[in-house]
Amino acid sequence: AQTVTQSQPEMSVQEAETVTLSCTYDTSENNYYLFWYKQPPSRQMILVIRQEAYKQQNATENRFSVNFQKAAKSFSLKISDSQLGDTAMYFCAFMNRNAGGTSYGKLTFGQGTILTVHP
Amino acid sequence: DAGVTQSPTHLIKTRGQQVTLRCSPKSGHDTVSWYQQALGQGPQFIFQYYEEEERQRGNFPDRFSGHQFPNYSSELNVNALLLGDSALYLCASSFPRAGYTDTQYFGPGTRLTVL
Numbered sequence: 001a002q003t004v005t006q007s008q009p010e011m012s013v014q015e016a017e018t019v020t021l022s023c024t025y026d027t028s029e030n031n032y033y034l035f036w037y038k039q040p041p042s043r044q045m046i047l048v049i050r051q052e053a054y055k056q057q058n059a060t061e062n063r064f065s066v067n068f069q070k071a072a073k074s075f076s077l078k079i080s081d082s083q084l085g086d087t088a089m090y091f092c093a094f095m096n097r098n099a100g101g102t103s104y105g106k107l108t109f110g111q112g113t114i115l116t117v118h119p
Numbered sequence: 120d121a122g123v124t125q126s127p128t129h130l131i132k133t134r135g136q137q138v139t140l141r142c143s144p145k146s147g148h149d150t151v152s153w154y155q156q157a158l159g160q161g162p163q164f165i166f167q168y169y170e171e172e173e174r175q176r177g178n179f180p181d182r183f184s185g186h187q188f189p190n191y192s193s194e195l196n197v198n199a200l201l202l203g204d205s206a207l208y209l210c211a212s213s214f215p216r217a218g219y220t221d222t223q224y225f226g227p228g229t230r231l232t233v234l
Contacts, residue, residue, distance in 0.1 A: 004161075033221065033222075035222070037225075042227075043207060043227065043228050043230075044225065044226075044227045044228070045162070045209060045211075045225035045228075046225075047222060047224065050222055091161055091162075093161075095221065095223075097221065105150075105152075105167060105174070105175055105213075105215055105221065106152065106164040106167060106175050106177065107152070107154070107162070107164060107211075107223060108164070109161030109162050109163075110161055111160060111161050112159075112160070112161050
């Protein structure tokens with residue numbers, strides 16, 4: 001079974017600064033996706049960024065980028081120029097893409113990291 | 120472009136009752152997944168529906184059942200409610216096909232409180 005670990009229960013950052021959220025995962029699969037979702041107090045789960053395991057290039061989306069280390073099974077999220085609206089719970093999630101394998105097509109989430117951006 | 124919608128927003132039930140939650144997927148999506156999120160925790164996968172059939176199931180008892188309709192909308196039913204069923208129930212839709220990055224988009228959730 002796959003597991004996702006987020007070792008930072010809470011993080012804080014000043015507005016306009018950069019922060020990195022950590023995520024490690026455990027799997028024996030070689031074809032999978034990794035995601036970061038944010039969940040603000042409004043509770044809507046919003047996709048931040050995604051990474052296909054077969055791509056060596058790290059994904060970027062505007063101020064958000066990832067550091068994907070496949071051999072180390074590490075998938076950290078970097079938020080640059082932090083904004084007050086980035087305050088939320090952030091979840092790292094794994095999806096197995098081997099058809100017929102266990103947990104195919106389902107998301108396995110970490111426990112989350114609460115990020116607070118201070119003015 | 121309408122996103123994923125869920126109803127109701129929140130509801131309160133008592134132990135032993137039954138509840139039905141509803142979800143309409145994002146336009147163009149045909150696969151619906153349901154998750155249970157306890158307070159302060161990450162979501163846990165309940166099951167996934169595709170072509171009106173349950174395709175995947177997580178570690179949830181048979182009290183949790185679902186249905187998908189021809190228009191791809193879905194229902195989650197929970198029978199014999201327990202206090203521990205109190206949670207936020209999230210619906211996610213997707214279009215998992217070869218050549219597409221399978222991404223699940225979430226609705227706003229239904230907050231269920233069992234007294």
